[in-house]
Amino acid sequence: HPTVQFEDVVFGYDPDRTILHGLSFEVPAGNRTAIVGPSGAGKSTIARLLFRFYDPGEGRILIDGQDIALVTQASLRAHIGIVPQDSVLFNETIGYNIAYGRDGATQDDILRAAQGAAILPLIERLPRGLDTEVGERGLKLSGGEKQRVAIARTLVKNPPILLLDEATSALDTGTEQAILETLRRVSENRTTLSIAHRLSTIADADEILVMDHGRIVERGSHRALLRHD
Numbered sequence: 001h002p003t004v005q006f007e008d009v010v011f012g013y014d015p016d017r018t019i020l021h022g023l024s025f026e027v028p029a030g031n032r033t034a035i036v037g038p039s040g041a042g043k044s045t046i047a048r049l050l051f052r053f054y055d056p057g058e059g060r061i062l063i064d065g066q067d068i069a070l071v072t073q074a075s076l077r078a079h080i081g082i083v084p085q086d087s088v089l090f091n092e093t094i095g096y097n098i099a100y101g102r103d104g105a106t107q108d109d110i111l112r113a114a115q116g117a118a119i120l121p122l123i124e125r126l127p128r129g130l131d132t133e134v135g136e137r138g139l140k141l142s143g144g145e146k147q148r149v150a151i152a153r154t155l156v157k158n159p160p161i162l163l164l165d166e167a168t169s170a171l172d173t174g175t176e177q178a179i180l181e182t183l184r185r186v187s188e189n190r191t192t193l194s195i196a197h198r199l200s201t202i203a204d205a206d207e208i209l210v211m212d213h214g215r216i217v218e219r220g221s222h223r224a225l226l227r228h229d
């Protein structure tokens, strides 16, 4: 089974305005699929449907062949790790922020996640390490460092599916490149759906779907799509 499948999904927030017009695509197991398109195309709506914040009006969404309409939101959260655009950190320790959402994470789990997110060197330089408070009264993290904590928070759950929702679009160019490189490594051989509004940030995707006005208007590899431009 492809791991994530949208089958003829029709959806609108209001009954008189359809946002997704019969959307079909799949993310095969271990592959990276990216969705790109202008603001308002419906990309975030796809993420919200995947987490069952809303249910489709028509069509089905399947994970490992199972209709997610039959699955609880808690179970979906356990399966899907999300790296959002603006990660919110708590005014707590780095360790707390990484382990958040995963009860029973050990110190080793947390350090491994920090390593995967390439934030371990920073943590090791801090006198109090993982016990360092972040936020207003503690360590000020840069935007890129915050994103790395968010990536570690996702990795600690070891989710089979990764959802990158504009994960680098709030960062400056230099930081973005570094985080993209980390995300490339993290998503290797992991079923990944990446939402982006610029083609340049998803060059590593196995397949790119170009969306506009709630429809897939083109699909192909990065190279194939660039040839059309």
Ligand code: ADP
Pocket (backbone or CB within 6 Å): 013, 014, 019, 037, 038, 039, 040, 041, 042, 043, 044, 045, 046
């Ligand atoms: P994208 O992520 O591609 O920018 P969205 O999925 O956020 O696009 O939005 C797709 C369309 O749905 C837009 O026209 C947007 O105005 C509309 N929309 C998004 N959220 C809501 C909502 N909560 N209620 C009504 N319309 C919404």
Ligand code: ADP
Pocket (backbone or CB within 6 Å): 047, 048, 051, 077, 078, 080, 081, 082, 084, 085, 100, 101, 102, 154, 165
């Ligand atoms: P948990 O902490 O519940 O295990 P995660 O930390 O993996 O879950 O976060 C997943 C949750 O993040 C989603 O279920 C949703 O509540 C929330 N979330 C944050 N940003 C987004 C977004 N852009 N789209 C969808 N869900 C989001």
